[in-house]
Amino acid sequence: MNSTKINKNSIYLITAVASLGGLLFGYDTAVISGAVGALNDFFISDLSNDVVAASSAITEFKIIITLCTLAVIGLTASFILRFYKRSTAYAIITALVVLGGAFYYYQFLTLPPVLTENLKNSILGFMVSSALVGCIIGAAAGDRIANSIGRRNGLLLSAALFIISATGSAYPEVINIFFGSSLTSFIIYRIIGGIGVGLASMLAPLYIAEMAPANIRGKLVSCNQFAIVSGMLIVYFVNYFIVKGQSTEWINTDGWRFMFLSENIPATLFFLFLLFVPKTPRFQVMKGKETEASNILAKLNGPEKAQSILQEIKGSFNVKKAHWLTYGWTIVVIGILLSVFQQFVGINVVLYYAPEIFKGMGLGTDASMIQTIIVGAINMLFTILAIFTVDNYGRKKLMLIGSVVMAISMLGLGTVLYSQGSATMSLLLMLLYIAAFAMSWGPITWVLLSEIFPNKIKGVMAVAVAAQWLANLVVSWTFPMMNNNESLTQMFNHGFSYWIYGVMAVLSALFIWKFVPETKGKTLEEMEHLWQKNKTE
Template structure:
């Protein structure tokens, strides 16, 4: 171990933040490979009808399993909210209704590779990791409390490595008894599970290891690590494709993009073996001596005893039902997560090269501009970290919503008028800057603050909803953007108008319903939301 002095906490933070970096790396690596994946997995099926029928059948099975798994996860969350039989019946009724609509609108369709089905497969390939994110985030709390925060991160690192290798070579590593499309999707889901675990466990590990006086600063760097991971992979993708032919990119280049993740993932895995389990987990498992040892090395012997007593006392706090403070705080938390995704940010992050190509740019130029997107995202995220406590949460969020709405509606109008080029690029970058200064990091700040300690478990529900909203937006974008009829009518501007409208709604929502949490302690949040029994 390298726990020798107080500076070791920064090394521990750096190691845990690699989980955030891989979070960003894994979710953004696919951005440079979208065109190649469409060519390798989908376009190739057009010349082989028999293989297309088999692939469509397997795709339906995978999608059915994913929807069933997500329904079970969200059903369990919903049952934590409802406490009577009538409410259980409502939840089950909605699940059955959704299953019926899904069956008749999708599963019964013939195995023909139609335009809409091709776009659906492409969208799900790009967003399939998000299914794993939902699962990983939902399991994070149980894993953290059973095997520990550090060991959970070790599992996530292993999943990153496995997913990187399997996504790069789905044919050679196909252990799923399906075709290469099935293999690729399932390996991306495994990687998503690693992302979901890391998204919850990395900041939790840092928070429990950091001394109180620098905890906020150290935890905030996890968000910085996420956008740094995105920027790093944009550079990696650019240098992989630079000067290469489209044929090489479609056969070899995309594989190198995914396989490149094995390097940071392996580093993450090895360094995690050197860091300790958190004192809070050690106390939870009855290992107070080991907890005391870590606390002493991080905080000094004088503070360690008091901190250990506080940790032990914290387990005596009573948890309350999720609706203890009524519906308002729960709905606000869920809508924060939904609007963060419905404004369309991950469409830009996942499909940026394809968007720039749609503006008439060559492959090298589109990849280079993707690096600019990542740099602006990182720069303005850092600005948000240093200004959120000065300007307040609501002000930043409302300003961000206004600028995003102007940018997205403007971008859709520019594309509709077939006059893209520089105006479209400026609007795209303005949108990224606005999101990075507001809804990107500040949503996480609000989610960590608005839920009183007695119902902190609702945050896991909100995070899972956020991943689900991400999946919906990322999956549906190709269906809207590549649809022939919509393209003829709106010339790719339609989807951006949708996201602009969502940005307007998000601003109204913040203005009308979300309280300002700047300067409030977590204890004060208890008084902001009146318990249901007192209403």
């Protein structure tokens, strides 16, 4: 009995360490929320008074966007090569590059170096969302890193990237090794942190899944999602205590630096703790180290089960991978749209820009931070509720209810803002929206993505995850361009963007209702049969 207890303690400790990757995922993506106004004041506001500096900043901005675009094109090309024969794939890639390149050149690169209102909002939006470019790169490279240096060492790399990003983002003008302005330096350091997030988002749940015994695997893997929303809530508290009682001038010059610098604490702990956890048995077998794998399995599962699990792991490498279009385009498109709609309903606008949104409702800095903490608490509580109810009520039903409530909340919020209604009603609608998302599209999208793809084409999930990060980037980048636009503000009083997200929530409900199958209680083999049947009909 004592042996079993020791095994469970080891498993829980290992899960806690790996879940720090999820916590840093949430921490890094949400830390920017408290600094948006300060970043705008520190990096962008003064450009309006300095034509030379503005011209230089615009040139560097164009270079960064071009490099990021090339990275996304490279990722897209790698996916196209997996879907089509090489001759067809190269033809499609060439066509996309030529047409997209021409549009990009004439619509963006040839713009004059003049700091217009829309360009200022675009630069601010990209500063906030630039980490997501790194997330796309990190997630895309995750599988290769997991299979080359291992799951644990990959997490060590992500921890190191978090530390570099946190320090560099806090002092971009001091630690500027990129031969550009401090604005460019800041963006690059945020992209480096994003690569860490992308790696952690893939490797942390993978590490837990490969270490955990089958009977408690689902519960332990769900700890990673809980850690993500916990990281967001923690950083909201951290940001609040940093700015509490401080002047706007201090926040704009020094306060925002401490927000980013604070990430060094969990990142350093994550790095140090990882040094004391083992590599996964599956990776050890992959590298031909069966003795080490057997020792780990014996410690975590007991000697009597270790050999049978070892044989299962060895047998799993014999499963043949199928072509990504084995079951047709339907499953691929459904996976991509699940990811895209999860972002297009506007969730990360609330999570990234919450303090600025509340300030726009007339609240002060401290009050805005407190309301943001409430948003994070609601997000965490309803995520926990979803984890415990998803197997009882089914995926499709919860997703439909979530879409309907989100649509009502966002359309209502836009209307309240348009009519200049009360800040209390705006807050209540936003909290209702957060609760609906956390109960449905937040965690359940990941459940559906893990269940709809048969094992033979599990790699297609990488396409859906990349689409999710890209959609996140688009939404987070474009929000300031809509919300801060003087013409739209005069016409709709900041309500326009929320109406857009409300319409997206309506479309997401129609999508779930018409196209997404219920996966509750279905085995992977049953899902495989369903997609095969749909293809032949």
